[in-house]
Amino acid sequence: MDKRRTAAAFFLLAAALLILLALNLNLGSIRLSPGEVWRVLTGHSTDLSAAGIVRTIRLPRLIAAAVLGGALAVSGFLLQTFFGNPIAGPFVLGISSGAKLMVALSMILSLSGGFLLSSAGMILSAFLGAMASMGLILLISGRAKSMAVLVICGIMIGYICSAVTDFAVTFADDSNIVNLHNWSRGSFSGMSWESVRVLVPVTAVCLILTFLLSKPMGAYQLGEVYARNMGVDLRRFRVELILLSSLLSACVTAFAGPISFVGVAVPHLMRRLFRSRQPLKMIPACFLGGAAFCLLCDLLARTVFAPSELSISTVTAVFGAPVVIWVMLSRRKERV
Amino acid sequence: MDERLKANRLTVGYGRRAVVSGADLTLRPGEICLLIGPNGSGKSTLLRTIAGQLAPLAGTVLLLGKDMREMPAGDAAKALSYLPTDRPSADLMTCREIVATGRYPYTGRMGVLSDADWDVVDRALREVQAEELGDERFDAVSDGQRQRVLLARALCQEPEVLVLDEPTSFLDIRYKLELVETLKRLAREQDLAIVMSLHELDLIRRCGDQVVCLKDGAVDRIGTRESCGDPAYLERLYGLPAGSLEEGSRPELRHYVRSEGKRLRCGFTTGTCAALAASGAAKRLLLGFWPETVSLTTPKGLRVEVPLEEKEAGDKCARCGVRKDAGDDVDCTAGALILAQVELSEGAGIQICGGEGVGRVTRPGLDQKVGEAAINSVPRRMIREAVEEICRAADYVGGLRVTVSVPEGEKLAEKTFNPELGIVGGISILGTSGIVEPMSRQALVDTICLELRQRFAEGNDKLILTPGNYGMDYIRAEKLCELGVPAVKCSNFIGEALDEAVSLGYRQVLLVGHIGKLVKLAGGIMNTHSRQADCRRELMTAHAALCGGSPTLCRDLMGCATTDACLELLREGGLMEPVMKSLAEAIGKTLTRRAGENCRIGAILFSGGNVRVCMTREAEELMKDWTDGRK
Known part of the structure; x- marks a missing residue:
């Protein structure tokens, strides 16, 4: 029963992911037929513009959306595990915003200094920002045990960071404002192969390390006392968990800007789908689910009002925010 | 290994604040150690330290002979499992999955359970009689079931030492008792060493090979459950007024009678x-x-x-x-x-x-x-x-x-x-x-004398004495109580009662009793308790022989179990009347000799069914006088 459900759920996720991948290749401001896309992918296309669209625009964007979406969902799952709080997530806790602020500041500084920030530099500054926000949140969580207080503080941190970012953007060079502004609202547009080549390995390494943490994570889910009694080295585990979740969300923010609600909503949907919270199942499930979720949202962002594009957070909020409300309400009786 | 767990001069607490100082504790296989003491006495803190959740401020905890702080976490987890008061957060988990988490120290890198591990899980569930809960959601089971599942989880760790923090809290009395029984069985069968804190003092006497009592930041006493379960001690430990725990805290019968200023327990x-x-x-x-x-x-x-x-x-x-x-x-x-x-x-x-x-x-x-x-x-x-x-x-x-x-x-x-x-x-x-109802001899005599004095002080110089309830029944049945003479129970202490009555100044005394008791007077036995002397059959037989009873009858009489059986034989042999007369004479002599000249004393003997069988001459006269006096 249990195994059948798990298998069916994974099959469902994989199928959804494949369909969304195909749709993302075909649809857009220029609609391409599946046959045309297939010919481009197999290298038999004669239509140069189609090949260009698929190869240089849609393919990297689609890979980035899938991988970063997955990373975001896993990061959310890690944070929820860490805080024992089902509505924790990188965006809700202000970690994405902290990363955004640092990236924005670094970009402005580097551009005014006359050089372009590399992908690694972007990730590094995002990571620093994420860690700064995380530190603040940890300080708060030491004092406030209530999940509602924690989340409200996270959202406040997010607002402060956004305000500072907006402030910095206002004083940035004209030439970069459009670009920066677009990015700071969150978007997968303009994703290049160069970015993909950096973000895929970084995410992959983080995911593998996360997956290796699934055993202590399962123990930690019961509570600290239980985990310690089972022989989990709590200090080390906590550090690893925080580093990994911050790195994953920093990676996302560095390339696509802050993306809201994916980190909260996807793990919750996956828990419901799998009726389990075992890290061994949830980590791959969150990755697949997050990938599918972001592909869907990106597809909608690109196509609904084509040729103009919506910010990705606008779309994810439409789907994600109701999930958060749902979680809050269904949890109400237990704690908060 | 004869010492599973040993705490040496252990000081525990938080930060710099010591909660318990200098605690020593030794736990051997198969032993249950109870930790008791008032709230805030540091039971939980001590247990947390023993369980390795908290670093000791001073002193050491030796687990299987090794210093716990130097043990790798995984090894400690295999040797000791801890059942805290905190409930685990267990969304979406079944009881079986919760129990399975106890296999943590034994599983591989990814924590996947082998078939052998699942066997241990199912065995642990069986051990606590929770097999049927396996597929239930942990959040949906009752407190009692939850505690059993958590115990199974702790067992699943296959520990040698089990540390439980107030495992019986929130359970109703049945689950409390079941849990204690289960723990006792585990300690016995699996040689587990168990240390746990308890708040229910009535559970102390049910388990616990040693009891550690904490008070005011130190171990107040380590002892057996008898020495630590003593109500007077517990009252002091918990700062209760003396006597608060006396009633109902122990199963032993707590009904007392008072005598000689001592309380005697029934x-x-x-x-x-x-x-x-x-x-x-x-x-x-x-x-x-x-x-x-x-x-x-x-x-x-x-x-x-x-x-x-x-x-x-x-x-x-x-x-x-x-x-x-x-x-x-x-x-x-x-x-x-x-x-x-x-x-x-x-x-x-x-x-x-x-x-x-x-x-x-x-x-x-x-x-x-x-x-x-x-x-x-x-x-x-x-x-x-x-x-x-x-x-x-x-x-x-x-x-x-x-x-x-x-x-x-x-x-x-x-x-x-x-x-x-x-x-x-x-x-x-x-x-x-x-x-x-225990009664010391002196106490009984004192009680009787007291009553005799009271009656005399009320102005009585006539008295009816009877050994006990049978006599009282007879007195009521024969309406002797309507004669205006007080009746006093004298138990088996007929001699003492008589002496006291005479020395007080009673002039007329009538003794009324069952023949099984009073026949002894014929032999001069003035304390009729069977522990003192019996001689009932001997006396009956002797008087029967005096009255011409055949050797066969005498032998049969000697073989009788009760005086009523003797009477039956005498009646059959037609010797009832002479034998009773002879006995009455002997009894009369004994009584007169004891009472002296200043007091007239008679005796009435009856048998089963309140039938009068024997009456001394003095008794006949007394009855006549009293009845006449009444008229």
Whole structure:
């Protein structure tokens, strides 16, 4: 029963992911037929513009959306595990915003200094920002045990960071404002192969390390006392968990800007789908689910009002925010 | 390894604040150590430190002989598991999954359980009788079930030391007792060393090989459950006013009688023991569980609650025992184990038989017929009522056979009068009130003297003395109480009562009693307790012989179990009248000799059924005077 459900759920996720991948290749401001896309992918296309669209625009964007979406969902799952709080997530806790602020500041500084920030530099500054926000949140969580207080503080941190970012953007060079502004609202547009080549390995390494943490994570889910009694080295585990979740969300923010609600909503949907919270199942499930979720949202962002594009957070909020409300309400009786 | 866990001069606390200082503790395999003390005395903190959750401020914890702080976390987890008061957060997890988390120290890098691991999980669930909960959501089960599942989780860790922090909190009394029983079984069968804190003082006496009492930041006492479970000590430990724990905190009967300024504790009879044991065995047989204690209301109206011993059960029968508590009364059956076996039987109703160590009646004239087990009618009624109550609770309408036995009975019986009474093979199961009221000799005499003084002070110089309730019944039946003469019970202390009456200045005394008691006076025996002397048959036989009784009759008389049986033989032999006359003369002489010249004293003897059989001459005159005086 249990195994059948798990298998069916994974099959469902994989199928959804494949369909969304195909749709993302075909649809857009220029609609391409599946046959045309297939010919481009197999290298038999004669239509140069189609090949260009698929190869240089849609393919990297689609890979980035899938991988970063997955990373975001896993990061959310890690944070929820860490805080024992089902509505924790990188965006809700202000970690994405902290990363955004640092990236924005670094970009402005580097551009005014006359050089372009590399992908690694972007990730590094995002990571620093994420860690700064995380530190603040940890300080708060030491004092406030209530999940509602924690989340409200996270959202406040997010607002402060956004305000500072907006402030910095206002004083940035004209030439970069459009670009920066677009990015700071969150978007997968303009994703290049160069970015993909950096973000895929970084995410992959983080995911593998996360997956290796699934055993202590399962123990930690019961509570600290239980985990310690089972022989989990709590200090080390906590550090690893925080580093990994911050790195994953920093990676996302560095390339696509802050993306809201994916980190909260996807793990919750996956828990419901799998009726389990075992890290061994949830980590791959969150990755697949997050990938599918972001592909869907990106597809909608690109196509609904084509040729103009919506910010990705606008779309994810439409789907994600109701999930958060749902979680809050269904949890109400237990704690908060 | 004979020491599983050892704490040396352990100081525990948070930050710099020590909660408990200098605690020593040694825990051996199969041992249960209880931690008690008032709230805030540091029980949990000490347990957390022992469990490795908190670093000690000073001192060491040795787990299996090794310093716990230097042990790798995984090794410690295999040796010790801890059941904290915190509930685990367990969304979406089934009980079986929760239990499975206990395999953590044994699984590989990814924490995947092998089939062997799952076997351990299922075994642990069985161990705590929670197999049926396996697929239930952990959040959906009751507190009692939850605690069992958590215990299974702790067991799943296959520890050698189990540390439990208030495992019985939030459980109702049944789950508390079940949990304690389970822990005792685990300690015994798996050689587990268990240390746990408890708040329920009544549980202390049920388990715990050693009890560690914490108070004011230090170990106040380490001792056995007896020494630490003493109410007076517990009152001090918890800062309670003296006497608060006396009533009801222990199962032993807490009913006292006062004498000589001392409090003497009452006990209960063998009959009560048999009924309690039968009740326990019937519960196991018909309701399917061993109650931790059984209780019943004795005919006297006092409730007795006792633990069960030597519990054994099969498909169609169950057996358990209750130890006789004679209170402060010295009695050869004190501490004897009375067993009752209850089994399903073909016929309807409840059949009561005597087994090993319970005497059998071989002579007529006793409470039970010849050939029956020496279980008197009141205990039989108590057993029947106790078992019927269980039958009703279990909706059981079939028949039951209750067999009462006393393992030591045959040997104990040698110290009783049973051999003389013609009860062979063991002791009697008896008791009419169900309660043994201890009375010291002096106390009894004092009580009697006090009453005599009171009556005299009221202006009486006439008196009726009687040994006990039978005499009182007779006095009422014969309307002697309407003569305006006070009647005082003197128990077996006839001589003492008489002496006191005479020295007080009573002028006329009438002694009224059953022949079984007062016939002894014919032989000059002035204390009629059977422990002092018997001689009833001898006296009857001697006087029968004097009156011309045949040797055969004399032999038969000597063989009688009771005086009533003797009387029956005399009546048949036509010697009733002369023998009674002869006895009356002897009794009259004894009494007059004792009382002296200043006091007229007579005696009236009656037999079963309140029939007057014998009356001294003085008694006849007294009765005449009193009746005339009344008119």
